[in-house]
Each structure stands twice: as structure tokens, then as C-alpha cells.
Amino acid sequence: xxxxxPVTVVPLxxxxxxxxxxxAGELVARSxxxxxxxxxxxxxxLATGLTALPIYRALARTLADNLVDVSRVRGFALDEYVxxxxxxxxxxxxxxxxxVVEPLGLTPTNVHVPDGDLAGIQTAALNYxxxxxxxxxVDVQILGIGRTGHLGFNEPGSSFGSITRIKTLTEKTRxxxxxxxxxxxxxxxxxxxxxxxxxxxxxxxxxxxxxxxKADAIAAAIEGPITASQPGSAIQFHPHVTVVVDxxxxxxxxxxxxxxxAWLHKxxxxxx
Ligand code: F6R
Numbered sequence: 464x465x466x467x468x469p470v471t472v473v474p475l476x477x478x479x480x481x482x483x484x485x486x487a488g489e490l491v492a493r494s495x496x497x498x499x500x501x502x503x504x505x506x507x508x509l510a511t512g513l514t515a516l517p518i519y520r521a522l523a524r525t526l527a528d529n530l531v532d533v534s535r536v537r538g539f540a541l542d543e544y545v546x547x548x549x550x551x552x553x554x555x556x557x558x559x560x561x562x563v564v565e566p567l568g569l570t571p572t573n574v575h576v577p578d579g580d581l582a583g584i585q586t587a588a589l590n591y592x593x594x595x596x597x598x599x600x601v602d603v604q605i606l607g608i609g610r611t612g613h614l615g616f617n618e619p620g621s622s623f624g625s626i627t628r629i630k631t632l633t634e635k636t637r638x639x640x641x642x643x644x645x646x647x648x649x650x651x652x653x654x655x656x657x658x659x660x661x662x663x664x665x666x667x668x669x670x671x672x673x674x675x676x677k678a679d680a681i682a683a684a685i686e687g688p689i690t691a692s693q694p695g696s697a698i699q700f701h702p703h704v705t706v707v708v709d710x711x712x713x714x715x716x717x718x719x720x721x722x723x724x725a726w727l728h729k730x731x732x733x734x735x
Pocket of ligand 1: 513514515542609613614615
């Protein structure tokens with residue numbers, strides 16, 4: 464170990480180019496199942512959004528096939544909208560219940576989502592940050608990336624020192640997320656999100672992106688300057704990052720040939 468980092472970890476983002484979303488799902492699911500086998504009360508960091516779905520689907524299948532006991536697995540969602548009525552199908556609490564807790568068979572009380580209810584909004588962010596700290600930290604954080612470059616709902620300009628707090632969504636993100644609501648105007652303006660610093664505390668970051676619309680954000684995150692204007696670029700500070708992308712999302716990476724070469728020759732003893 465070097466500090467908290469196992470020596471098997473390569474201290475740079477490892478970029479894995481997969482054929483499609485289901486190959487990404489299989490790859491990441493295998494690694495999470497190995498984590499749960501080694502640590503039955505592992506803490507999973509859960510992204511919502513379309514990108515993460517293939518991971519949860521593959522994970523549900525792999526866990527069931529291998530009869531893995533998940534009763535002690537814990538989970539923390541990245542973010543939530545502020546002010547949606549309880550049970551709204553677009554709320555991240557509903558999404559996490561529907562797409563993660565139920566299909567994976569997790570214990571519902573072990574899975575946490577920031578509380579976006581207006582009644583407790585003054586204290587919700589710090590309570591969530593505290594709960595994350597008390598859990599001992601996230602073992603593997605699944606992350607999508609927005610077209611704005613956001614991680615969680617940390618929009619451009621978010622401080623790399625930020626912790627869980629209330630943020631205002633950009634109009635681009637509201638437009639992107641309108642597909643989950645009846646009309647674009649229904650997408651809340653505000654959210655509660657883990658901060659960049661909160662996210663970077665996770666022991667392993669797995670960043671996923673599929674499709675050409677994510678190519679700029681992925682290139683900026685991995686190879687661009689480290690800047691709050693591209694929140695994704697904060698991953699360059701992290702010692703253990705795995706980026707799983709399809710060819711389209713990888714298409715603007717300058718060092719793509721090298722990443723493929725490194726993956727092809729990855730030592731078999733090195734996990735994800
Ligand atoms: C979701 C989240 C967001 C999404 C991002 C990509 O919890 O925090 O950062 O990961 O907006 O969304 P999709 O996957 O729908 O393109």
C-alpha cells in the first residue's frame with residue numbers, strides 16, 4: 464500500500480474502450496461482484512441517468528447467477544432534485560428504488576439518497592455529507608458525465624473543494640433531463656448534489672460514457688486542463704479512475720491508441 468492506495472493501482476485514468484453498453488455493464492458488474500465478495504458491506508456510489516443503467520442490469524444478473532448475499536451492501540446516490548413531491552417517478556429516490564434497490568435485492572434502509580424535500584433542505588446537505596463520512600467512505604463510485612462536463616450535478620464553475628450542497632442546474636442539463644419529465648418546465652431548477660471533493664473521496668471512480676454527444680466532455684475530463692469550468696477534469700486528481708467508454712464517446716481522445724495498447728497489455732494480476 465502507498466497511503467490508502469493499493470500498489471496494484473495505476474496512478475492515472477485507465478481508459479477502457481468497449482464495444483457497447485452491455486459489454487461495459489458486464490465488465491463493471493464483474494468488478495463490483497468481486498468487491499462485494501471481498502467486502503460484504505461494501506459501499507457503492509450510485510449514479511442515476513441512462514448511462515448507469517447497463518451496469519445495474521448486468522449487476523442484477525451477475526449477483527443472481529452467483530447467489531451473492533447483498534443484504535449488507537450499502538449505497539449512496541450522487542444527487543437528487545429539490546422540491547419534487549414524494550414518490551415522483553422522476554425523483555432520484557424513485558429511480559434508485561426502481562433501477563437499483565429492487566433489481567439488485569439490496570436492503571432498502573442501507574441505500575441513501577440526498578433528501579430534496581423543501582421542508583428539511585437547510586440541513587439535508589450536511590446530514591448527507593456526515594452520513595457518507597460515517598459509512599467509512601464509498602468503495603466504488605459509478606459516474607456518468609453530463610454534456611456540460613458535470614459530475615453528479617456539479618455544473619461548470621463548481622469548486623473542486625465542494626461538498627454536498629444545493630446547486631442550480633444549467634438550462635442545458637434541464638433540457639437533457641426533460642426526457643424523464645412530462646414537460647421541460649417540470650424539471651426542477653435546483654438539486655442537492657455531492658460535491659467534487661465528496662466524489663473524489665471515493666476509493667475507486669468508474670466513469671462511464673456512451674455516444675458521440677459525450678465525446679467532448681470525456682476528452683476534456685481526461686486530457687484537458689484541470690479546471691472548474693470542466694468539473695469532469697477533477698478526476699485527474701484521483702489515484703484510481705477507470706473510464707469505460709464506447710468508440711463514439713472515445714472519439715476525441717488524443718491518446719486513444721495508447722489507451723487501447725495499455726488495456727490490451729494490462730497485466731492479468733491487475734484488477735479494474
Ligand atoms: C446522475 C448524475 C449525472 C448523470 C449525467 C449523465 O446521478 O449525477 O451526472 O450521470 O447527467 O446523465 P445520462 O447518463 O442520463 O446521460
